Every structure is written in structure tokens, then in C-alpha cells.
Amino acid sequence: MGSAGSGKFGTYRIGKGEGTSGTGSGVGRMGSEGSGEVECPKIIENIPLEDVAVLEYYQKYNTLPSQETSVRLRATIYRGRLVVETADLGEILGNLPTQYNTLINCIKKGMKYSGTIVASGITPVPFVVVTLNA
């Protein structure tokens, strides 16, 4: 008759990180399925930005950049939030939802996130959805 049991201390290895976050549904979500650890994701898809209507770009131009416009995650915190800005002039498009705050680690490790606008518009309310790549 055999028995089952754990091996020993110190055998834990990181190796279950998904490397990708997002739902593809447009609703913000970043989490680990099951018990795997999430490392700095290589790609985060379909992030709906927050507070678009009151931030720099929309306030300045009363419109928003179109699909495929290049964007990047700013490397520093702006008014308590991580923000996504246009890649050319660095104008703020929107706040990254706070559930992505963990990316601050990745940024401080020297990683850079850039990507494109997946969807944008001004009705029913100004909105921007982006996908970011490390």
C-alpha cells in the first residue's frame, strides 16, 4: 500500500504565469486562472481606459484618435494613476484601470508597454480601448 505526500521545502518554482491578460470581451479583467502566478504580461488585450472625457487629449481636441493609433503606457505615475498616452506627443488618453496597478513593478524593472487603440469613440460617452505589448 503506497501513500501520497508532498516532497520537501524549497521545491517551488515559478512557471505557471500566463503571460497574457485580458478577456477579449472589452470588460476589464486581469487575473490568474487557477493558482498560477502572473508575471509581467507580454500582452494585455482590450483594456477600456477610464476617465477619458476629463483627461488631456479629449479636453484639448474634443475628439479621440482613431483605431490603430500608436499608444504607450507612461513610465511614471500621473495624479495617482498609471496612464496611457499617445506615442507621438505623449498626450494622456485615459487612466489605466487600477486593477492593472501591478504593472508598476514591470515598469520599474525597465519594461516598456506600447500598443494601439483597438476602439474609440465619443458616443454614448467618450471611450478608448487599447491593447498593450511589453
Added chain:
Amino acid sequence: MHSQKVLIIGEIFIDTHLDIIDEHGPLVRLGGIFHSARAFSALNVDYVLAYYAPDYLEDDINYWSCVLNTKGCFKLGTIKNAPNVMLVNESKEVGDQGYYNIIKDQAQYIDTGNIDQIISITNPTDILIYPGRYSCELLFESLYAFNGKIHVDFHYDSEHILDGIKTSVNTIILSTSSSQFKEQCGGTLDGIVEYFKPYDINQFIVKENRGGAYCFDVGSQRIFEAPAYYVPIMHSVGVGDVYNAVFVSQILDNDIEKRMRLAALCAAKYAETMSFDKFSENTKLMLDNIDELAALQGVRLSWAERSQKNIYLAAPDFPNVDKKPLDKLNDCLLYHNFKPHLPIRENGLADGFLRYEDELRIYNSDIQLLESCDLLIAVLLYNDPGTLVELGMFKQSGKPTIIYDPFSYCENIFVKYTPNFLCKTLDEVISSTYQCLRRR
């Protein structure tokens, strides 16, 4: 780097995470005071361990304390007749974690070390005590002549811990996860102050789980608050102990609020991983960038505030439906001190045999309840029309909505894009609930 040296006193367990499985089976690691040790090690703060544990763990404890750069590791006592193995059924603390200490009732604590000698040899500036079922009375009597700062984590097995105390305590650490906070202190600051009235305490820190923390400084009568930071958590075991370590450290001198923010950030980093190297690297990043990170927006929603947050649980809560996900969610929200409402259980079930006026009464009561709630969570046990109508009506009020879709029923675009958060797991629902209801 710092002149501070912290003596940590308490038990050492083997934490066994039954829900985190790798090729070796359930994940095991040294717990108890080792959680704070990891934090001090990562912060480069000198610390010493004085512990109670079964003899069979001695070699492992000595080895791993060296790995964590301890300045001393002393055995205060042995535990006989029980292995000090803590089974953790649910690592993430979505709800009650179901800690199970194997045959704990037959454990015998036998003192073998001498705390006076350990203090004399190691000369600590601070003592951080994790009371257990060892003799705290004896310990506190021995600390009578200690001139440094004493910090006590007032936790699970610590009902009568302060009985022998004759000296002042710098910090009493409380957690909303502990039964002491709820039962003996009534879950309020007034209750805390009243309970600890006979003792000389300088400050209380109350950790309010995913809703942040507050510190009450008795001398100045000031309250300091700081948020918690969301991360995709892997576990929450020992996370509070990491918070303790950062909070009692002298890092950031007298800036209590900033230190609480650092503590919350480091605790979040501990929750993110089971790898000490990764935690250590991330902690150093937090410390190096704390001036910038202290401004980061987190989640602040106190224990007391949560009890005022009414949450409408829209679901087909009918007799012939398997309601386990709904019941579990309801339990988890109650555990976090929210006020969930199950309309059918509160207002009645319209089963088709009711008279017109009774149906109307139930409908109007449900609408009234809907309007009085701060958040709606739609639980898709299936695509129930009533649930989806309630979701749409609530959305129009401008208040936040969450869909909990454990069985992946959500395909329709109106359903998919209506909620603020679309969640597949309970952990996500609880995190999203905090996000939706946090202070703005």
C-alpha cells in the same frame, strides 16, 4: 543599513496549501513567524527568530533562517504530540480560508529556551510577538525590564495574551480577519479602545483586508489611513505578517501613512507569489520608488463602511436550481462585511400560484430593494430573463454592476458589455466589488 534589530517571537508551522498544487503535490513552506522573517530579509532589516516548533523541524528552520539572513535563530520551546501542520483549504481568502491545524488540541508546549538570555545576547530594539498557545503570560513577565518597543499581533489564538503584561506596548496589531477583532472589540475603534483600556498602548493598527488599514495613535488621538493595492493574488497566507514587519520597521522614519502604504504594497507583492526571490526583488523596487508609489491610488473601504454597502444579488434563486455559486458568493460578501441581499429570500418567491396583488407586492418590493442598493451582482446560473432585466434596470441608475459568470453563459453583447466587471471566479468578484465600492 538600519540600526534597528527586531526579535520575532512565535510559532513556526508548515503551511500546506491544498489548493496550490505542483508536481510535488500541495505546496508546502515554513509559515508562522517565517512570513515576517521574509519581509525583514527583503527589506534588509536585521532580525532574530525565537520560536516554538516541534523538534523534527529544527534542521529545516535553521537552514531556511540562514537563507533568509537571520542574525540569530533560537528555540524557545518545543511542541510535542502535534506536527504544527496548517492545512489551508482556500489560499486567496475569497471567504473564510478554512485553516486546519492538525491535531492541535493535543499539542503540548514545553519551554526550553530563556527569553532573557536571548534578549541579552541579541540586544534587539524591537520585539514583534505572535502569540500562540505557548505561555504568553510567562513571556510578558520576562519582558518587564525590556526598554525597546514591543509590538503584539493580536490574533487567532490570542484570547488572554495580555494577562501577564506589565510594560507598555508600542503597537497592537489587529486584523478584521480575526475573531478577536469582531467578538472582543465589536469590530469598531471604540470597542478596541475600550477592550485595551487596562493596558498602556501607544498605537493600534487595524488591517482591514482588501479595503486598506488604519492606525490610531493614542497619544495624539490621530487616525492615519492608507489603501490596499490590488494585485492578481496567488494567496493571502502570511500577507498580514509582511504588513506587520514593514509597519514596525523604522523605514521612512515617522511618516506613518507612507509606511502604511509601503506595507500595503509589500503585502500585495507577497500575495502575488510564492517565490521569495521574486518577492524580495519586488519589495526592493517598492522601497526604492516609494516616493512616487506612495501617490498610487488604491482601494480604501473600511470594515465599517462595508456594512453600509448594500449589494443586490440578482440570480434565479429558485427551489429547483443548484444555487451553490450564489450561496458561496453570499457567504464571501458577508465574510468581508458587505450587506448582500437575496431578493427572493427577502421578499418572497412568485411561484405562479400567487394572486395578482401578491405578485405585484413582491415585484414592487424587489424594485424598492434594487433602488436602495449600491451595487448589483448578477449571478448567471443560467440565462435567466429576470436576472438580466434586473441587470439592465440597475445599469440605468448609473450605479456599478458586476456579472459573475461561473459557467460561461455570457455571450450576448448586451449582457457582455453592460457590467463594469465580467468575472469568472469568486476571487475576481470580490476584488471587483472592492473596486466598485471603494472611496472615490
